[in-house]
Amino acid sequence: MNNSLIIALDFANAAEVDQFLQPFAGKELFVKVGMELFYQEGPSIIHRLKESGHRIFLDLKLHDIPNTVYSAMKGLARMNCDLVNVHAAGGKEMMAAALEGLEAGSVSGKKRPYCIAVTQLTSTSEEQMRREQLIGVSLEESVLHYASLTKEAGLDGVVCSAWEAASIREKVGADFLTVCPGIRLSSDSVGDQKRVATPEFARQAGVSAIVVGRSITRSADPLKSYEHWMEAWKGVHQ
Numbered sequence: 338m339n340n341s342l343i344i345a346l347d348f349a350n351a352a353e354v355d356q357f358l359q360p361f362a363g364k365e366l367f368v369k370v371g372m373e374l375f376y377q378e379g380p381s382i383i384h385r386l387k388e389s390g391h392r393i394f395l396d397l398k399l400h401d402i403p404n405t406v407y408s409a410m411k412g413l414a415r416m417n418c419d420l421v422n423v424h425a426a427g428g429k430e431m432m433a434a435a436l437e438g439l440e441a442g443s444v445s446g447k448k449r450p451y452c453i454a455v456t457q458l459t460s461t462s463e464e465q466m467r468r469e470q471l472i473g474v475s476l477e478e479s480v481l482h483y484a485s486l487t488k489e490a491g492l493d494g495v496v497c498s499a500w501e502a503a504s505i506r507e508k509v510g511a512d513f514l515t516v517c518p519g520i521r522l523s524s525d526s527v528g529d530q531k532r533v534a535t536p537e538f539a540r541q542a543g544v545s546a547i548v549v550g551r552s553i554t555r556s557a558d559p560l561k562s563y564e565h566w567m568e569a570w571k572g573v574h575q
């Protein structure tokens with residue numbers, strides 16, 4: 338899990354995924370399947386990606402009452418992904434239920450998937466958080482609070498921006514995962530993300546894994562772009 342670069346496969350269907358992955362043939366990647374792709378293709382896309390040897394972050398950001406999240410996670414666990422997530426805003430009881438569901442549904446003899454919680458989305462700014470969520474503390478305090486709650490619920494880590502990762506490690510512990518989207522090269526367009534950071538910054542902040550979508554998936558040469566990203570993230574040629 339640590340030092341991973343996770344490619345967000347934000348595509349509309351399996352055909353687009355196949356086309357994107359063609360130049361990566363033979364490479365074992367860490368990929369993220371989010372709601373856009375999963376809602377169209379369902380579990381079959383997970384099975385196909387696993388058959389090709391890829392590790393999978395199933396990013397469905399569960400956020401519902403504890404009983405519903407328990408049952409949903411029990412079902413998702415059967416797909417044997419590497420990483421799944423929930424929204425920390427669902428509360429400690431919901432997060433603990435997510436974990437119980439994963440344990441109950443995990444393939445026997447296999448370790449349950451890592452489970453992390455989204456703190457404040459990287460598309461949220463402090464101003465927006467204060468105005469729309471009526472949260473009166475700083476964005477960093479809100480993220481740290483959610484990280485502590487997530488730890489107390491027994492989960493393995495959080496989704497946060499790279500800007501909060503060092504404080505989370507300090508407060509919650511270095512073995513607590515920090516998975517960070519909103520990563521951009523200085524030449525990239527930021528798009529809808531608000532709390533962005535470069536891969537070099539993320540590495541220095543001790544981030545566990547970065548999630549990169551459009552910068553690679555929409556590039557004219559995705560393989561070249563991926564290799565460039567790996568170099569920036571890990572500081573070595575792949």
Ligand SMILES: O=C(O)c1cc(=O)[nH]c(=O)n1[C@@H]1O[C@H](COP(=O)(O)O)[C@@H](O)[C@H]1O
Binds near residue numbers: 347460528551
């Ligand atoms: O849980 C996530 O993966 C996630 C959480 C978050 O706070 N921000 C965020 O951008 N993401 C996901 O990370 C990916 C970022 O994609 P790009 O902005 O294209 O690099 C998308 O698939 C988002 O759904």
